[in-house]
Amino acid sequence: MQTAVPRPTDRARDVNAVAEFWSRLSLAGEAPPVLDTMEAVLAALRLLPDVSGVAVAADPVLAAAMDATWDAGRDWCLAARVPTGQAAWSAPDGGWPAVRAAAAGRSAWSEAPLAGAATVVPVGEPPVLALVATGEAGADADAARRQALVPVAASAAAALSALTTLATLQAEVVRLAGENHALGRLARLQGRFVAMASHDFKAPLTAITAYTEVLLGQVGDEAFPHATEFLGVIRAEAGRLLRMVDRVLDFTRIEFGPQLMKLEPVPLADLVQEAVRALAPSAAARRLHVVVEAPAFLPRAEIDADLIRQVIVNLLGNAVKYTPEGGHIRIVLTEEGSSVAVSVLDDGPGIPSEDIRRIFREFYRADGAAAQAEGAGLGLSIARHIVHLHGGHIEARRLPAGGSEFRFLVPKEMGALAALPQVTGLQVSPEKASQVISVVLRTVAELTDSLAVVLLMGDGNGALVPVGSLGLRDEGRRLQPVILTEAWRRFLLDGRAQPDPGAIVGDLDLAHGQDLDERLYCPLVHEDEPVGLIVAGRHAGEAGYGEAERQQLEVLSRIVTTALRNFEGNEQRVLEALQVLLQTRRTGVPTSTPEALHLIGRLARALGMGSQEMRRLLYAATLHDAGMARVEDEIVLGAAPLSWDERDEVDRHVEQGCELVGPLLPDPAVRGLIRHHHERVDGSGHPDGLAGDRIPLGSRILAVVDAWFSLTKDRSFRAGLAPSAALAEIRAHAGTQFDTRVVQAFVELVEPVTGQADRTENRT
Ligand code: ADP
Secondary structure, eight states, X not given: OOXXXXXXXXXXXXXXXXXXXXXXXXXXXXXXXXXXXXXXXXXXXXXXXXXXXXXXXXXXXXXXXXXXXXXXXXXXXXXXXXXXXXXXXXXXXXXXXXXXXXXXXXXXXXXXXXXSEEEXXXXXXXXXXXXXXXXXXXXXXXXXXXXHHHHHHXXXXXXXXXXXXXXXXXXXXXXHHHHHHHHHHHHHHHHHXXXXXXXXXXXXXXXXXXXXXXXXXXXXXXXXXXXHHHHXXXXXXXXXHHHHHHHHHXXXXXXXXXXXXXXXXXXXXXXXXXXXXXXHHHHHHTTOEEEEEOOSOOOOEEEOHHHHHHHHHHHHHHHHHHSOTTOEEEEXXXXXXXXXXXXXXXXXXXXXXXHHTTTTSTTOOOSSGGGGSOOOSOHHHHHXXXXXXXXXXXXXXXXXXXXXXXXXXXXXXXXXXXXXXXXHOOOOOHHHHHHHHHHHHHHHHHHXXXXXXXXXXXXXSSEEEEEEEESOXXXXXXXXXXXXXXXXXXXXXXXXXXXXXXXXXXXXXXSTTTOOOEEEEEEEEETXXXXXXXXXXEOTTSOOOOHHHHHHHHHHHHHHXXXXXXXXXXXXXXXXXXXXXXXXXXXXXXXXXXXXXXXXXXXXXXXXXXXXXXXXXXXXXXXXXXXXXXXXXXXXXXXXXXXXXXHHHHHTHHHXXXXXXXXXXXXXXXXXXXXXXXXXTTSOOSSSOOOGGGSOHHHHHHHHHHHHHHHHSOOSSSOOOOHHHHHHHHHHXXXXXXXXXXXXXXXXXXXXXXXXXXXXXXXX
């Protein structure tokens, strides 16, 4: 029997092929690991002897897991005729499973994109790539080709492992850079404390020292006429100093002590009344008119009463301090999504628009008349810290008629929670379980703008058990489990949200006595098994749920299913990711709204995107701006040019966002869509500088839709652009920032309605 001993010239060609492979490979670390390895492999394979065609194929799932630039929808096989054919990407019939079977020697690969008998050699275990050479049929020719492929495969395996290690190390570098950045911020903050101490404490201390010295020189002199006056000044200055020290102490305590919070259900109206009483003397002294407006029913808030009282006192205190004599102050309480909101409105001087972004910063004081009043510039910064510790939101705006509005939102009280672990089989502590239920309920309420949300989970015994509710008027009432009839199963397995699933919901008596008139029912499905149900509700008199809301709730329910599936062993990260998602409604660009998702869906369809890819895109769209929630909102909302450290913070948000929502991502392809939504088609974007078609189509769509919403949205400090102006702006950046084809399709979708919108705008 003849064995295929390589001839000396063949050996030389093997070495050439391996050398060619390494020389083609970029080990700079910037290159996409899988794509780059495939291209280098193909160049090397072209040098093999006695082959008519060569190819390299990748497992699309593993490739996406190893390579953030790999688009899930891309073709996975790169092939060329030898010696001079053009290399081309394709997705041959039989898919990756056929290649894998051939690489394992289980079958021949008859669907190779090239003519001739194919020899297939795996790279890695499990194989990430497969190297293919085609040529003459027959055992000897196959053995010779195999022998030639093996050394290249060994090199490719070594390169892939090195490149992915490099990618992991780079991720670590990014994480450390993040930590370094946070430490830098802390250092700057401490620096500012020192600066403030030396500046603001100096004036009263100088006064106290000077007056005390004069008094000391006059001890025993009965005739000194100013003793009482001087003592008065000393007492006032000491009091001022004490208040400032208190504020600085509050501030440091809050900055570093989130663990010290004591959360309980509190009627906010009571706290407001207490604050109004406390400030009544100063308000009366300035003849201010103070009114409190609250609806007949307002849910309690889940807060630390002492801390939130401080927020109200700071806001109301400012209104009293800065509103001229005889002015008006209104405090308005409302219920909104998952929150209770408090607004403090005054008809004072208002805040200059250019200051709105900075007003919540430490030690910030506006110029002009308002700056005359005493203060350390810490009150609003403290308020913001406290509200954020509660997972809430705070904002300021200049009222059109003059004066200011300061408004903060804190979470509503949760309804009774059932024991989740028994229901879902999750092995997590009851405390963590109730945390995840409550953040799920809040997120759904907040993003779908629903006042009430109920979560039911399958108990494994044919029933759906209510595990938590938010915003039901009668929180004490226990909801009944639902028996999973055949009709229920059919509805749940269908996976689609419905306003009224018909007679089957007779069991779930949500509306009972609490006018929850508009409802949307959305199944939670995992691997073709119904695992639960989300019900979102709005009260009588509110708008109903439309097609866009239905689609949004379906995306949210998939996110919730992923969160619950990944929860065990990952509790803190999943909770944080959901918390970040919860905040997106109030921060950054609103691309997770039903309206935005609907537009993204229509645009993707117009560009011919398939349903699987579309599901991924809508999922990514809901999560993609989450990193923004952590970029300080005054930076994100800024109209003015950013300073270097702020710019740095915004650029980093893409990677931060991927990191933060990581535990909610179902597959690497969704991660890729999020990671690349700040890339520009000219290659000058973030974070990988991808260009053209290398940017996943979904990311190119997100870039255009993000721009549209950020240009047209009104901000507290400026009005949004008219639709036609925003469209012109987007068009102007086609081919550099945005994909021309995406822009064209977007314009075709949006243009017919922009003229109309412009006209409506001009009338109002
Ligand atoms: P301060 O101790 O200076 O009041 P704050 O952080 O409470 O510090 O407020 C920061 C700045 O915001 C104030 O110096 C003032 O210029 C402005 N400001 C706050 N509240 C109001 C208001 N109701 N009307 C006008 N300006 C306000």
